[in-house]
Amino acid sequence: MVLSTQSLCKKFGSLEVARDISINLPAGARYALIGPNGAGKTTFINLVTGQLKPDSGRILLDGQDITRTGTADRVRKGLTRTFQINRLFPELTPLESVTLAVCEREGVSANFWRGLSAHRDAIEEGFAILSRLGLADVATRPTRQLAYGQQRLVEIALALATKPKVLLLDEPAAGVPKDESAMLFKVVANLPEDIAVLFIEHDMEIVFSFATQVIVLVGGAVLLQAGPDEVKEDPRVREVYLGSAHV
Numbered sequence: 001m002v003l004s005t006q007s008l009c010k011k012f013g014s015l016e017v018a019r020d021i022s023i024n025l026p027a028g029a030r031y032a033l034i035g036p037n038g039a040g041k042t043t044f045i046n047l048v049t050g051q052l053k054p055d056s057g058r059i060l061l062d063g064q065d066i067t068r069t070g071t072a073d074r075v076r077k078g079l080t081r082t083f084q085i086n087r088l089f090p091e092l093t094p095l096e097s098v099t100l101a102v103c104e105r106e107g108v109s110a111n112f113w114r115g116l117s118a119h120r121d122a123i124e125e126g127f128a129i130l131s132r133l134g135l136a137d138v139a140t141r142p143t144r145q146l147a148y149g150q151q152r153l154v155e156i157a158l159a160l161a162t163k164p165k166v167l168l169l170d171e172p173a174a175g176v177p178k179d180e181s182a183m184l185f186k187v188v189a190n191l192p193e194d195i196a197v198l199f200i201e202h203d204m205e206i207v208f209s210f211a212t213q214v215i216v217l218v219g220g221a222v223l224l225q226a227g228p229d230e231v232k233e234d235p236r237v238r239e240v241y242l243g244s245a246h247v
C-alpha cells in the first residue's frame with residue numbers, strides 16, 4: 001500500500017468530521033471519494049496532507065508514519081494534492097509555471113531567472129509533463145487564454161512536477177463544462193501506473209466510468225468501499241447519497 005490511514009479521527013468542536021477512517025491506496029489506484037455535501041471529504045484530504053491535524057489515528061506513506069510530518073515534507077516524500085479552486089498564475093504560460101515547479105522541487109528556484117539556459121532539463125521535463133496531459137499545443141500561451149478544463153489540467157501538471165507517489169484531486173473538474181470533464185478524467189485515468197490517485201467527484205457518471213474503487217463517506221465515516229458496480233447497487237448508498245432518482 002502506498003497510502004494508508006488508520007482510524008483517523010477529527011472533531012470540530014462537537015462535530016465529528018472524521019470517524020475512524022481507515023483506507024488503503026495501492027500503487028496505480030484510481031479511487032474515488034464520494035459522499036453528500038458536508039460528509040467530510042475535503043476534511044479527509046486536509047488530514048492526509050497535513051493541513052489539518054487528526055485528533056487520533058495514523059497516516060502511512062509507503063509504510064512510513066507521516067502523521068506528524070509537515071505539509072511541505074509530505075509533498076517532498078511524494079504526497080501531493082490539488083484544490084477545488086483554480087490557483088494558477090493567469091499571466092504565466094503553462095510551461096513557465098510547470099518549469100518553475102520542477103525547479104522548486106530541485107531546489108533551484110532562487111536562481112531560475114538568472115540562468116534560464118542552465119535549466120534546460122527542467123524546461124524539458126516541464127514540457128514532457130504538459131505533453132503527457134495533452135497540453136503541448138498550449139504550453140506557451142498565457143494560462144488565462146486556455147479553456148477552463150485545460151487550466152485544471154495545468155493544475156494537475158503542477159502536481160505532477162512534484163513527482164508524486166500519491167495524488168489527491170479535490171474536485172478536479174469543478175466548474176468545468178461536462179464535455180471537457182470527461183476528457184479531463186480520461187487524462188487522469190491514463191496517468192503513470194505508479195501514481196496512486198484518489199479523487200473527489202460529484203458527477204456519478206464520471207465516478208462510475210473512471211474509478212476502479214469507490215469509497216463512500218457519510219457523516220465523517222466510511223459507509224462502504226467497493227467497485228463501482230457494487231456501490232451503484234448498494235441500497236444504503238442509493239438511500240443516503242444517490243437518491244433512487246439517480247440510479
Ligand SMILES: Nc1ncnc2c1ncn2[C@@H]1O[C@H](COP(=O)(O)OP(=O)(O)OP(=O)(O)O)[C@@H](O)[C@H]1O
Nearest residue numbers: 012013015017035036037038039040041042043044
Ligand atoms: N474549519 C472548520 N471548522 C468547523 N467546521 C468545519 C471546518 N471545515 C469544515 N467544517 C465542517 O465539517 C463538515 C465537513 O466538511 P467538508 O468540507 O470536509 O465536507 P465535504 O464532504 O468536502 O463537502 P462538499 O462536498 O460540500 O465539499 C461540514 O459540516 C463543514 O461545515
